[in-house]
Amino acid sequence: xxxxxxxxxxxxxxxxxxxxxxxxxxxxxxxxxxxxxxxxxxxxxxxxxxxxxxxxxxxxxxxxxxxxxxxxxxxxxxxxxxxxxxxxxxxxxxxxxxxxxxxxxxxxxxxxxxxxxxxxxxxxxxxxxxxxxxxxxxxxxxxxxxxxxxxxxxxxxxxxxxxxxxxxxxxxxxxxxxxxxxxxxxxxxxxxx
Numbered sequence: 001x002x003x004x005x006x007x008x009x010x011x012x013x014x015x016x017x018x019x020x021x022x023x024x025x026x027x028x029x030x031x032x033x034x035x036x037x038x039x040x041x042x043x044x045x046x047x048x049x050x051x052x053x054x055x056x057x058x059x060x061x062x063x064x065x066x067x068x069x070x071x072x073x074x075x076x077x078x079x080x081x082x083x084x085x086x087x088x089x090x091x092x093x094x095x096x097x098x099x100x101x102x103x104x105x106x107x108x109x110x111x112x113x114x115x116x117x118x119x120x121x122x123x124x125x126x127x128x129x130x131x132x133x134x135x136x137x138x139x140x141x142x143x144x145x146x147x148x149x150x151x152x153x154x155x156x157x158x159x160x161x162x163x164x165x166x167x168x169x170x171x172x173x174x175x176x177x178x179x180x181x182x183x184x185x186x187x188x189x190x191x192x193x
Contacts, residue, residue: 041131048127051080055120073116081107081123083130100126152186 054076057063064070081104088104091097103126110119156178157166163178168186171177176192179185 044127044131044134047080047083048124048131051076051120051124051127054080055117055124058117058120068114070114070116073111073120076120077107077111077116077123080120080127084123084126150184152184155186156180 058073087100091101107119158176
């Protein structure tokens, strides 16, 4: 197998996942990552609970002093929809049409015609979708990281008529890498038998 200039790291660059470089890469402390994820999940779950509770209160017409404005509905939209509105404004300023921008428009339009229940349900669905999206992306990144851990760190290379054991970082374009039966292929390349 000869190596190509396209490495796994170059392929992963757009995904924000980086290939490990020996022992020089500091892996985040599992407790630190778990604490951050735990705090984020609680905040998202609290926001979802706030919107769901506000939607239930609006549905049952609890404490609505005005026919046009529901204070509970407004509070639920502001508190629960804050991350949606924030991202929508950022996307609007960047002149990008995204799901958050279109959902923010729908939420504002529903609230403008006093359909607070509808606005809260849209907000609730968007928040749940973002939580599910975050979980999916996180699992995908974790799977890619786990796959990169399976790559060999040292490989056998045919150089100068002999076989040398070298670190994968020392491979050059055109090197002939020897792969034993059942062995893992350490780099992208062409099989030359």
